[in-house]
Amino acid sequence: MRVTLRDIATRAGVTKATVSYAMSGKPNVSADMRVRILDIARELGYQPNVTARALSVGRAPTLALMVENIANPFYPEFALAVERAARERGHFLLICNTDADPDIGRTYLRRIAGQLSEGIVAMAGHLRIDDIAAVNQSGVPVVVCMWEEPEIAPPAPCVTVDFAHAAAIAAEHLLSLGHRRIGVLVDGDAHELHHQRRLGGFMHTMHAAGIDIDASHIVRAPDTIASGKQAARALLATAPSLTAIFATNDLLALGALRAAHEMRIKIPQQLSVIGITDIRAASESYPALTSVAVQTREVAAHAIDLLLGLIDGTIPVAPPPLIITPSASQLMVRESTAPPRRSRNSE
Amino acid sequence: MRVTLRDIATRAGVTKATVSYAMSGKPNVSADMRVRILDIARELGYQPNVTARALSVGRAPTLALMVENIANPFYPEFALAVERAARERGHFLLICNTDADPDIGRTYLRRIAGQLSEGIVAMAGHLRIDDIAAVNQSGVPVVVCMWEEPEIAPPAPCVTVDFAHAAAIAAEHLLSLGHRRIGVLVDGDAHELHHQRRLGGFMHTMHAAGIDIDASHIVRAPDTIASGKQAARALLATAPSLTAIFATNDLLALGALRAAHEMRIKIPQQLSVIGITDIRAASESYPALTSVAVQTREVAAHAIDLLLGLIDGTIPVAPPPLIITPSASQLMVRESTAPPRRSRNSE
Numbered sequence: 220m221r222v223t224l225r226d227i228a229t230r231a232g233v234t235k236a237t238v239s240y241a242m243s244g245k246p247n248v249s250a251d252m253r254v255r256i257l258d259i260a261r262e263l264g265y266q267p268n269v270t271a272r273a274l275s276v277g278r279a280p281t282l283a284l285m286v287e288n289i290a291n292p293f294y295p296e297f298a299l300a301v302e303r304a305a306r307e308r309g310h311f312l313l314i315c316n317t318d319a320d321p322d323i324g325r326t327y328l329r330r331i332a333g334q335l336s337e338g339i340v341a342m343a344g345h346l347r348i349d350d351i352a353a354v355n356q357s358g359v360p361v362v363v364c365m366w367e368e369p370e371i372a373p374p375a376p377c378v379t380v381d382f383a384h385a386a387a388i389a390a391e392h393l394l395s396l397g398h399r400r401i402g403v404l405v406d407g408d409a410h411e412l413h414h415q416r417r418l419g420g421f422m423h424t425m426h427a428a429g430i431d432i433d434a435s436h437i438v439r440a441p442d443t444i445a446s447g448k449q450a451a452r453a454l455l456a457t458a459p460s461l462t463a464i465f466a467t468n469d470l471l472a473l474g475a476l477r478a479a480h481e482m483r484i485k486i487p488q489q490l491s492v493i494g495i496t497d498i499r500a501a502s503e504s505y506p507a508l509t510s511v512a513v514q515t516r517e518v519a520a521h522a523i524d525l526l527l528g529l530i531d532g533t534i535p536v537a538p539p540p541l542i543i544t545p546s547a548s549q550l551m552v553r554e555s556t557a558p559p560r561r562s563r564n565s566e
Numbered sequence: 567m568r569v570t571l572r573d574i575a576t577r578a579g580v581t582k583a584t585v586s587y588a589m590s591g592k593p594n595v596s597a598d599m600r601v602r603i604l605d606i607a608r609e610l611g612y613q614p615n616v617t618a619r620a621l622s623v624g625r626a627p628t629l630a631l632m633v634e635n636i637a638n639p640f641y642p643e644f645a646l647a648v649e650r651a652a653r654e655r656g657h658f659l660l661i662c663n664t665d666a667d668p669d670i671g672r673t674y675l676r677r678i679a680g681q682l683s684e685g686i687v688a689m690a691g692h693l694r695i696d697d698i699a700a701v702n703q704s705g706v707p708v709v710v711c712m713w714e715e716p717e718i719a720p721p722a723p724c725v726t727v728d729f730a731h732a733a734a735i736a737a738e739h740l741l742s743l744g745h746r747r748i749g750v751l752v753d754g755d756a757h758e759l760h761h762q763r764r765l766g767g768f769m770h771t772m773h774a775a776g777i778d779i780d781a782s783h784i785v786r787a788p789d790t791i792a793s794g795k796q797a798a799r800a801l802l803a804t805a806p807s808l809t810a811i812f813a814t815n816d817l818l819a820l821g822a823l824r825a826a827h828e829m830r831i832k833i834p835q836q837l838s839v840i841g842i843t844d845i846r847a848a849s850e851s852y853p854a855l856t857s858v859a860v861q862t863r864e865v866a867a868h869a870i871d872l873l874l875g876l877i878d879g880t881i882p883v884a885p886p887p888l889i890i891t892p893s894a895s896q897l898m899v900r901e902s903t904a905p906p907r908r909s910r911n912s913e
Binding site: 504 | 650670852
């Protein structure tokens, strides 16, 4: 049984508040009483809740996380990981949702940097590079997370995942099952391909295996279940010979599962579907989605460590980007992938 | 084409920063230059981005939202609604995730109240009543949201939903379909029933219709898909004659859908399932879940208006709780409910 402040209070014959004051060294407890209470705490083997204690002592150790769209389930899952990593190190995390608006993002960055936080973890896809650089140069460290622009250096120290490798793992899984006619759903819109790195890793692996993906079988769609469904419906209608769909994100893959259901295409007998990220909905979907897990917790922990090091000055400014490589074991094989039927695979 | 600060700067032959300073009345622009820039802005038909402007002018108009578990999809959906309501009124929202730990909650409340925010919207289920009351009495207004303790007055001004009514709507839907043998999944654990009000509203409606729900058919489970699945499996195994399950939350209901799938029970032919809240996953599940929608946006907007009124002093302290009653039209009938089969319904 864990010893609580209440147990100490009972033994000492004082209120819990008095014990709490004594523990935190507040002046409204006499020195004698304080010694007596601390002795009892030692006797009983009291272990303070380090987390709560760290948060309530000293100056405001506030960190901020900027996310693009809190309604997309990946962001809250990542936010939870960052929040826990921060808390384990005794720091607060404020979460700012920018609604994917660069102007809101800029305003948040400035306000946070000026008044609220000592450092910022930024999911930077929707932020202007010069806005991030400006805050970082002003002396409030920014750590960029999950950066995946292939050709632009991140505007601040960066912790990310090797998304090309994650996509290669998905490609290898489909190849090993025997799939050759594969469609691709890529997060993006008419203006921009958000997941170019993932697409590149996938295509590279396919190409190395001698498989050509028809350009018309690569469809871009914004990262929601609804748009994934719509894109997959169109793709499956125009390309009935496809035996598998690779989606660069789980929401698109979950949309493909919905499309297959509506079109009475059996998963995985008639169509395999694989995503990337392994958000919780992947394992909870029907059928459960095969996905390549991204190391949310590792990235979160590295990002917070890096940020605190930059704040304390123990890490020199602007280390090179830290890219966390997923190991092959991150493939989560579930119900949505299987070998193709001969009849669909033969040409 | 929208006129930007850059357009004005080009016309005036100055930098964008100078235009920005002139617009915000900063002293580092001469009076003459300021007049000239404002004239050009008028000429060009410049419309300032009111949202970004409100955020970047004046003192930090920061509000905070405390949520219990950001990984539970209801909270990010509600957070997004609160964040948008705050932003529409020119205010920042910081989101604090307490991980359902009252100690973390207390620390956040104190830190926020002391330094970071002018007011707090709190999802209060996991917070200690005296912690909320203390902050509120210290002059930093707190508005409690989604309160549903049946017998305890909320510790601060409150905006909530009539959850008993929402549950009654679910009950009426099942009754109108002809269901009589109904199981219930309630958010709760061995120590506490979190959704007592919802259970009460459901039971009251059933009782009024002459239907008795067997106490052994009411199962409590924590609010996750996994525990909903487990609880529904146990319930359906011990009570095979049930034709419907009412869950007090959508995650539990989604778990029941998974249990039915695993047990090869057809939805809705052999079992109807209905939840409350209408989180996005309800409409995206397979089969799509019938649910009673809770007015997330209305509650968010009322909460922010109330909080801002309390901060400005235009609303007297501690108005009575505002309870938003769902109208019958909030029932979202989807694929998971239908009349029971005669064979299962007859006794």
